[in-house]
Amino acid sequence: MVNAVPVAAGLFTWPSDEPSLIGSRCRTCGTTTFPAQGSCPRCCGEDMEQRELSRRGTLWSYTVQGFQPKEPYAGPEEFVPYGVGYVELPNDVIVESRLTVADPEQLEIGMPMELVIETFRREPDGTDVVTFAFAPSGTGGAS
Amino acid sequence: MSGPDVAIVGIGIHPFGRHARSGREQAVVATRAALADAGITFADAQFAFGGSHSAGDADALVSELGLTGLPFVNVYNGCATGGSALTMADRTIRSGAYDLGLAIGFDKHPRGAFNTDPAEVGLGAWYGETGLMLTTQFFALKIQRYQQEHGISAGTLARVAAKAFRNGSLNPNAWRRDPLTEEQILGSAMISHPLTQYMFCSPGEGAVALVLCRADLAHRYADQPVYLRAATLCSRRFGSFEVFSPWLAIDRADSPSVEAATLAFEQAGLEPADVDVAQVQDTESGAEVMHMAETGLCKHGEQEALIQSGATEIGGSLPINTDGGCLANGEPIGASGLRQVYENVLQLRGAAGDRQVPGTPRTAFTHVYGAPGISACTVLTT
Numbered sequence: 167m168v169n170a171v172p173v174a175a176g177l178f179t180w181p182s183d184e185p186s187l188i189g190s191r192c193r194t195c196g197t198t199t200f201p202a203q204g205s206c207p208r209c210c211g212e213d214m215e216q217r218e219l220s221r222r223g224t225l226w227s228y229t230v231q232g233f234q235p236k237e238p239y240a241g242p243e244e245f246v247p248y249g250v251g252y253v254e255l256p257n258d259v260i261v262e263s264r265l266t267v268a269d270p271e272q273l274e275i276g277m278p279m280e281l282v283i284e285t286f287r288r289e290p291d292g293t294d295v296v297t298f299a300f301a302p303s304g305t306g307g308a309s
Numbered sequence: 310m311s312g313p314d315v316a317i318v319g320i321g322i323h324p325f326g327r328h329a330r331s332g333r334e335q336a337v338v339a340t341r342a343a344l345a346d347a348g349i350t351f352a353d354a355q356f357a358f359g360g361s362h363s364a365g366d367a368d369a370l371v372s373e374l375g376l377t378g379l380p381f382v383n384v385y386n387g388c389a390t391g392g393s394a395l396t397m398a399d400r401t402i403r404s405g406a407y408d409l410g411l412a413i414g415f416d417k418h419p420r421g422a423f424n425t426d427p428a429e430v431g432l433g434a435w436y437g438e439t440g441l442m443l444t445t446q447f448f449a450l451k452i453q454r455y456q457q458e459h460g461i462s463a464g465t466l467a468r469v470a471a472k473a474f475r476n477g478s479l480n481p482n483a484w485r486r487d488p489l490t491e492e493q494i495l496g497s498a499m500i501s502h503p504l505t506q507y508m509f510c511s512p513g514e515g516a517v518a519l520v521l522c523r524a525d526l527a528h529r530y531a532d533q534p535v536y537l538r539a540a541t542l543c544s545r546r547f548g549s550f551e552v553f554s555p556w557l558a559i560d561r562a563d564s565p566s567v568e569a570a571t572l573a574f575e576q577a578g579l580e581p582a583d584v585d586v587a588q589v590q591d592t593e594s595g596a597e598v599m600h601m602a603e604t605g606l607c608k609h610g611e612q613e614a615l616i617q618s619g620a621t622e623i624g625g626s627l628p629i630n631t632d633g634g635c636l637a638n639g640e641p642i643g644a645s646g647l648r649q650v651y652e653n654v655l656q657l658r659g660a661a662g663d664r665q666v667p668g669t670p671r672t673a674f675t676h677v678y679g680a681p682g683i684s685a686c687t688v689l690t691t
Contacts, residue, residue, distance in 0.1 A: 174435035200556040208547045229449035230502045236424040238437030260557040270502045
């Protein structure tokens with residue numbers, strides 16, 4: 167992924183051999199948010215620090231997007247169903263993410279998952295737009 | 310329980326579905342029907358609250374209904390627009406400011422509506438670009454986990470939808486009036502696992518208007534007034550699981566539906582067990598299942614046996630969504646909350662025709678829920 171640009175700045179560390187999601191933690195009450203934000207929705211405080219989140223967690227829930235979404239979706243022209251889930255990062259936060267697996271038979275609540283960066287679409291100039299996803303552990307994710 | 314403060318003395322509806330008429334025209338039809346039902350004219354209305362999400366400003370209806378100078382407040386509160394209008398009308402009468410007024414909800418959405426711009430709800434463009442900005446996914450993710458935690462089968466999700474279309478076939482104002490079998494529902498296109506096409510409602514059109522008045526004046530306008538014992542509205546608290554959430558807190562909290570329902574029963578001085586007929590938000594089959602427990606009508610996990618045994622059918626012990634709900638009526642955002650109240654007033658009057666709940670129902674409950682995490686409930690009695 168030489169010509170790879172992230173879908174948005176500040177979502178995950180990139181480029182990186184071990185990319186992580188970038189969240190924020192409230193210095194007052196300890197709440198973690200993703201993405202990072204400037205204030206805390208739990209205690210209304212404004213003293214937040216950025217931090218990298220765990221690259222591993224467990225699947226909290228999942229579904230599969232079965233049809234091509236309308237705008238603002240900006241995926242590849244040829245639609246391929248994709249998994250969507252919430253992954254619980256231990257004792258921290260539950261993050262929503264695309265999943266590398268789109269077969270519900272291969273997904274199970276509680277299964278271990280790990281973060282990957284995947285190509286989401288290719289621009290006409292050959293640049294890959296990458297985003298984060300979670301993969302079942304041991305299938306090519308965080309090592 | 311104190312005596313009733315507010316009564317509903319007029320109800321009007323424009324059929325739900327897809328129509329050549331504008332949303333505003335549908336609202337005028339519903340409002341005139343409600344005024345006629347109460348035996349009054351628009352000039353008698355002392356105030357109005359109303360709204361739509363996508364069909365224009367409710368207060369502009371006065372150019373059709375009459376320029377009478379009444380205070381007319383626009384409500385723009387997502388899926389709780391109708392519920393919010395009713396709640397505000399209720400408060401206005403309870404406060405003593407006015408004796409007689411209107412709550413109006415209407416909408417008109419094209420096929421495939423509800424593709425929201427992330428910026429409108431404070432999210433980055435990436436969330437929409439990468440295909441996470443879909444309400445259908447939220448409902449699927451919520452019921453998927455709920456099914457595992459509370460033992461709800463796919464067959465039960467299909468049974469909820471089959472009931473909706475069967476009830477819709479008995480409702481002349483419903484959009485979807487053809488019954489579907491559970492096999493047809495389970496076999497339709499998988500939209501967002503575990504939810505299939507016919508388990509989801511569709512964006513639609515429709516309008517409902519209600520005439521409310523001080524309870525002690527109700528017999529001037531209605532032979533069978535129905536009393537609004539409670540109308541509540543709650544937004545989400547930290548830790549509830551809502552649509553368009555890039556993250557959730559590990560410490561889970563109850564949904565706003567739990568709080569709005571609890572408050573409504575407290576205010577009414579009644580218990581969920583007193584409810585004879587209920588309309589709950591059924592954006593999709595799973596929502597009806599989960600909302601049954603969130604509103605206290607049953608315990609978590611009891612839905613499987615209740616639904617499979619037919620308890621939630623019109624002739625069952627806990628009839629739910631007797632007019633076909635959102636599944637059969639579609640979802641015109643501004644109108645759905647008031648459609649539920651319209652149906653309950655019909656049921657309490659004994660005027661629901663082919664879909665009348667048997668045995669003289671006396672207490673009815675409504676629950677509307679929507680983005681970005683708002684819930685409105687009512688308790689009605691005869």
